[in-house]
Amino acid sequence: MQYVSTRATAESSARNPNHFSDILLGGLAPDGGLFLPAEYPRVTGAELDAWRTLPYAGLAYEILRKFATDIPDADLKALTAKTYTADVYRNARAGDNPADITPLRELERDGDKVLVLQSLSNGPTLAFKDMAMQLLGNLFEYALAKNDDELNIFGATSGDTGSAAEYAMRGKRGIRVFMLSPHKKMSAFQTAQMFSLHDPNIFNIAVEGVFDDCQDMVKAVSNDLSFKARHKIGTVNSINWARVVAQVVYYFRGYLAATTSNDQKVSFTVPSGNFGNICAGHIARMMGLPIDQLIVATNENDVLDEFFRTGRYRVRKSAETFHTTSPSMDISKASNFERFVYDLVGRDPERVRALFRKVDTEGGFDLSGAPGSDGDEFAKVAGYGFASGKSTHADRIATIRNVFEKSGLTIDTHTADGVKVAREHVRAGVPMIVLETALAAKFNETIVEALGRNADRPSGFEDIESLPQKYVVMKPNVDEMKTFIAAHTGL
Ligand SMILES: Cc1ncc(COP(=O)(O)O)c(C=O)c1O
Numbered sequence: 001m002q003y004v005s006t007r008a009t010a011e012s013s014a015r016n017p018n019h020f021s022d023i024l025l026g027g028l029a030p031d032g033g034l035f036l037p038a039e040y041p042r043v044t045g046a047e048l049d050a051w052r053t054l055p056y057a058g059l060a061y062e063i064l065r066k067f068a069t070d071i072p073d074a075d076l077k078a079l080t081a082k083t084y085t086a087d088v089y090r091n092a093r094a095g096d097n098p099a100d101i102t103p104l105r106e107l108e109r110d111g112d113k114v115l116v117l118q119s120l121s122n123g124p125t126l127a128f129k130d131m132a133m134q135l136l137g138n139l140f141e142y143a144l145a146k147n148d149d150e151l152n153i154f155g156a157t158s159g160d161t162g163s164a165a166e167y168a169m170r171g172k173r174g175i176r177v178f179m180l181s182p183h184k185k186m187s188a189f190q191t192a193q194m195f196s197l198h199d200p201n202i203f204n205i206a207v208e209g210v211f212d213d214c215q216d217m218v219k220a221v222s223n224d225l226s227f228k229a230r231h232k233i234g235t236v237n238s239i240n241w242a243r244v245v246a247q248v249v250y251y252f253r254g255y256l257a258a259t260t261s262n263d264q265k266v267s268f269t270v271p272s273g274n275f276g277n278i279c280a281g282h283i284a285r286m287m288g289l290p291i292d293q294l295i296v297a298t299n300e301n302d303v304l305d306e307f308f309r310t311g312r313y314r315v316r317k318s319a320e321t322f323h324t325t326s327p328s329m330d331i332s333k334a335s336n337f338e339r340f341v342y343d344l345v346g347r348d349p350e351r352v353r354a355l356f357r358k359v360d361t362e363g364g365f366d367l368s369g370a371p372g373s374d375g376d377e378f379a380k381v382a383g384y385g386f387a388s389g390k391s392t393h394a395d396r397i398a399t400i401r402n403v404f405e406k407s408g409l410t411i412d413t414h415t416a417d418g419v420k421v422a423r424e425h426v427r428a429g430v431p432m433i434v435l436e437t438a439l440a441a442k443f444n445e446t447i448v449e450a451l452g453r454n455a456d457r458p459s460g461f462e463d464i465e466s467l468p469q470k471y472v473v474m475k476p477n478v479d480e481m482k483t484f485i486a487a488h489t490g491l
């Protein structure tokens with residue numbers, strides 16, 4: 001399997017490494033684009049039939065081997081078997097089977113309209129990020145051990161990627177984690193989860209800004225190729241292709257668990273911010289998974305909803321990005337959107353370069369086809385199954401309440417955004433799977449507001465907010481960030 005950059009030039013393609021293991025440890029392509037397979041592997045009906053009875057680890061192996069063709073099959077099988085166990089994904093709800101890894105349960109039914117919840121948040125940090133990050137930790141360790149090498153992970157988080165990465169990389173030989181987060185903008189639980197880690201290889205940096213400021217710095221450091229090489233910088237954000245491909249697996253799992261025959265279709269609603277999760281759904285669909293709709297659900301930070309309604313992509317500045325009660329989706333510049341746009345414009349890297357140059361210079365682009373716009377590809381969006389919707393704080397509170405009243409389940413604030421939007425798009429006869437992207441315990445403040453009581457807490461997290469915290473506060477300044485990293489890598 002060969003990989004290409006969304007911004008490839010003839011010159012950068014000649015220089016790009018292009019196998020899975022070559023791109024595993026890095027983030028952005030050297031030309032500033034994002035890696036994607038040169039073409040998506042197709043899945044046959046016979047394969048889907050055979051996969052229906054596989055456990056999650058077996059399914060992950062079958063899907064990943066189509067992309068990681070340069071990792072020996074036996075090694076990949078061992079890595080997926082070690083990752084996807086009931087012991088790692090041990091926080092399943094009472095009544096769900098932890099061995100399912102991503103259990104499904106019916107949430108509500110109105111005639112032939114059915115909403116199903118797929119739990120992705122049963123891993124060590126109670127968010128869907130663990131689904132890919134646990135595998136990434138094992139893949140990194142495997143790749144580094146081969147060359148006796150080391151890796152300095154530089155990442156950005158709005159609350160969940162950070163803790164998932166730190167829990168996955170704790171104690172891993174040769175790996176340090178430098179994690180940027182927006183100062184005082186995560187929930188108390190998320191903050192405590194990260195900042196209470198005192199491991200010598202974990203560095204938490206609270207940035208005076210929003211998530212997009214953090215992500216911009218990760219990209220700026222990644223684009224300084226000599227700094228990146230000298231300090232062995234890698235990334236765990238979804239700009240890293242391995243993160244996205246590991247997320248493709250649970251779309252297959254959701255489909256197979258919700259259907260009995262390949263003639264049936266399902267739809268997915270995905271609480272979205274950086275567009276990594278739903279991008280994995282897009283890839284699953286491109287591989288031939290019978291997905292009807294892919295619904296993008298945003299919170300008040302509605303850049304993506306605006307695009308999927310109008311064809312206009314208009315990023316917001318930091319000061320225009322709202323701090324909401326689904327804080328992990330407080331994102332106004334969605335990294336992975338570029339991967340979708342690459343497909344939408346016919347995989348033309350020159351177009352992608354021009355469009356994202358316009359994002360940098362003018363704050364966005366317009367594919368609506370209106371006079372003066374940058375193209376008319378918006379007309380093709382529905383053909384990819386995409387539609388969208390938006391949810392606000394009031395919607396979130398009402399949804400948490402009425403889901404609890406109807407089903408007895410307590411859902412988190414991001415999942416509530418998903419359920420609210422899913423109800424607007426569900427079609428008769430096509431199960432709508434809502435991805436549960438975090439557990440309610442992470443956002444207790446809002447659960448108390450909605451339900452008048454605390455969210456249940458999985459064991460091990462009882463007093464997490466009272467633990468001593470270790471972090472530094474910094475301004476969003478790339479040079480200062482580089483100095484900080486250099487001082488701690490000793491390279
Ligand atoms: C709980 C939760 N829900 C949804 C999202 C949005 O996912 P994505 O950024 O992949 O669109 C995030 C952050 O990524 C998250 O942490």
Ligand SMILES: N[C@@H](CCOP(=O)(O)O)C(=O)O
Pocket residue numbers: 156157158159160161162236237238239273274276277328329335
């Ligand atoms: N919501 C995320 C933001 C980063 O997303 P990623 O998928 O690109 O790592 C978070 O919780 O950190």
